[in-house]
Amino acid sequence: MAHHNPWPDEGNTGHIWDEDIRELDNPPPLWWMLSFYAGFIMIVFYTLYYPTIPLTDEMGEYTQGMAGWTAVEEYNEDYKILRDWRVAKFADKEEKLASMTVADIMKDPELKSYAVATSKVLFGDYCAGCHAAGGAGNPGFPVLADDDWLWGGKVNQIEATLINGRIGNMPAKGMMGNLSDQEIEDVTDYVVALSEGKGGDAAVAAGKAVFAKGMCLACHGPAGKPLAPAGAANLTDQVWRFSSDRDAIKKVITYGVNVKKNGEYIEGTRNAIMPAFNERLPNADVNIKRLAVYVHSLGGGQ
Amino acid sequence: MSDKKDLYRDNGQTGSVLDEMALDNKNLQNIGVEILPVHTGGKVHAKRMPGKFRSFKWITASFWIALFVFPYLRWDGHQALLFDLGNRQFHIFGLTILPQDIWMLAMVLLFFALLLAASTAVAGRLWCGYFCFHTVWTDVFTWIEEKFEGQPNKRTKLDSSKMSLEKLKIKLPKFALWAFIAFMTSFSFVAYFTDAFDLWARLFSLEWSSTETTVILVLAAATFFFAGILREQTCIGFCPYARIQGAMIDTQTVVPTYDVDRGEPRGRMKRVKPGEEAPDLGDCIDCNLCVAVCPTGVDIRHGQQFGCITCGLCIDACDSVMDKIKKPRGLIRYASLAEFAGQKLPPLFKRPRVIVYTAIMSFAAIVMVYGLLTMSPIDLKALHERSPLFVQMSDGSIQNKWTIKVVNKSNEVMLAKISVEGPEGLTFIADKEITVPPGNVGATTLLVKIPKKNLVETNTPITILVNDVNNPTIKATYTTSFISPKKR
Structure with missing residues (x-):
């Protein structure tokens, strides 16, 4: 900074660099400066009034500020207003959901779409963990958007499944547990052929015999199709409960589903348990109906 | 200190014309610091005199009379120009534009932005000088001022004189007239957004909504302040277009x-x-x-x-x-x-700039005309379900799910019927007919099944068609992808 100022009258601040670069002093207008200083005063006010200081005392209490205001409290108040409004606005629909049967709800398009629209969050919280968003299914957990239902795809059957839960049950190595390794191979081939619509082929005749001998038909039906939905898979369709892979099918036949020995699951058995949601869901009497309608609407309800 | 500087200083020669200048001569003016060439001697009181450009200015300014007149024009029983924000409809004479078509506004804006650029490139700030509402309103306000207060020298004198009854007698009627014009300006502006006659009626019964009241008062105050008080300072200090x-x-x-x-x-x-x-x-x-x-x-x-x-x-x-x-x-x-x-x-x-500007303007105009000509009374959107993308069905087919949204942009109730075209064996389940009231959106779920053997690629194009049962000429199509698993 030079001390020599050749331009004393042009309004520079006297700060001069490299001999000729200097700073001019053009102050902002008074009103601008006043509001600038007013800003500083407001900082003091804000600091005292609102919870500004990020320190806690020995009790773990934060500094609250003179107003005692908190953002969470304000949010809760606002949210309560919104929630009260919703409760009031949809009170009649909720009442209908509580008093009507699921089958009747399905007949009322407006109520049905209300049930579907209000289920998305509930499904995400309680169901999607296993069944994935939109009922897309996960390995080991059934797809809800298809039209294959082990326990029935009518809306009241879905409701019953939700209320009581379901526990899959398939004995290992046939009903008597006495199928030999070769018989298991044969019946696996037969089951795969059934799904491809080739159950009558001579090549799988041995497997077909095993299917009868092992009493598989007791649950899966004489033609591989259960007579009534009671948890047994339809073997003639192209949807597989666990996997369409031949080795995986063989494994299910060998070790069964939920097979226990001395109170413990045997190694290799498949687990298929749907918990009862009657106790798990809040406000279950309405929410189960809601979810039953929602699951039915995913794409495969009957 | 100066020794150190000499180490990195390139013998003081920067290539600038200032290099040769003696230090003491480098005052602000000589070194090119912009001494703002603006009037700083108080308020500008411009003299008015007749002439070619004066007459031309009045002609171009009269374009703005339209602002005050158009809200009262009627068309088919409703206001000819009505931007009905509440009902989300924009009426322009016989044309009704819904928010879905608002993209055309972008073309309108592009066209006028480029018109501004093109006209400025050819003949300078034509907009500022002849058309700009600020210029025009200031012109009218100062014309009124001259009628009340006389020639510029008289006005300067009056401004500097002490407040007195005589001064108020001159100033108050002028302010009153300014305020009236300012009010009419803001009122007319708001009248484009609500029925103009109704707005008058509700003025006298004091039934304006708080929005209307606020907009009209703020806009009137702004008009008065900018055109009456601030005048040329707006162009010099505020307006970004002036600099652009x-x-x-x-x-x-x-x-x-x-x-x-x-x-x-x-x-x-x-x-x-x-x-x-x-x-x-x-x-x-x-x-x-x-x-x-x-x-x-x-x-x-x-x-x-x-x-x-x-x-x-x-x-x-x-x-x-x-x-x-x-x-x-x-x-x-x-x-x-x-x-x-x-x-x-x-x-x-x-001239390259004229060519480029005109090309973009033509593009905007063509797209706009195309948009207006092909504006359909129906709008169809199909949202593919994201989870699951596809479902294996028990009969070996693949199912996809869509949420169909049908927008009714006409003035009649629509009965939308959905059908789907695609590969052989395609079946679909949808609501039979959706009733869509005018200006509304109807939504439904569409399930489409295609046998796996008829699907070659993981993405198969299918076409969703919607037609109005009430009016068979109204239809829309939506081409989308049917998604299936990879073949193994």
């Missing part, structure tokens, strides 16, 4: 320019006494009339500058003086720097 347009001018742009070669050296004409030599003067007699008439108070003889809104009033003033002293007109005239440098201006269609 300044940057769009080049050496081929014609703008009001003072002919330096012809005018300088300026000086008052004197009768030459016998024996004295007549001074060699240019045509400018330094009468300062060009400055006196300038609404922004600039001196055009300094050359083109950001205070100049290119309104041409200085040309009128100078021409009248030239007529009086029997010199040819055009000492100040619309001319480009290139002309003064002795170059001929290329024709418009050979």
